[in-house]
Amino acid sequence: MKSFNINRQLITSTMKPNKEIKETAAAEGAFVYHGVKHGHSYLSQQCTTNVVKTIFSSSSAIAKSMSCGRTKCNSIAVNVLAPYFTQKVLTE
Numbered sequence: 001m002k003s004f005n006i007n008r009q010l011i012t013s014t015m016k017p018n019k020e021i022k023e024t025a026a027a028e029g030a031f032v033y034h035g036v037k038h039g040h041s042y043l044s045q046q047c048t049t050n051v052v053k054t055i056f057s058s059s060s061a062i063a064k065s066m067s068c069g070r071t072k073c074n075s076i077a078v079n080v081l082a083p084y085f086t087q088k089v090l091t092e
Contacts, residue, residue: 024065031068032076042070 035045049068056063068076 020061020065024062027062028066028068028072029076029080031066032073033081035073036077036081042073045073046070 031045031049034040035042040048046069049066052063053066
């Protein structure tokens with residue numbers, strides 16, 4: 001039977017902490033909300049994400065982790081924000 005050596009240091013250093021994942025998701029959600037509110041296209045949001053990643057790459061782990069391209073922005077807007085705000089309007 002073969003056994004495999006696992007480099008535990010590599011695994012733990014490449015995995016992101018749960019807190020960082022949640023903070024990145026919150027930042028992406030807020031970013032998409034802002035873009036939708038002001039009528040920005042998903043393409044412009046993708047470009048802005050790339051600029052933010054470049055500018056803040058040395059100072060912010062969240063900025064480095066953000067990946068909000070056209071497809072992801074659309075998915076967040078349609079599958080997360082739209083149902084939430086639709087429900088909020090209907091309950092008021």
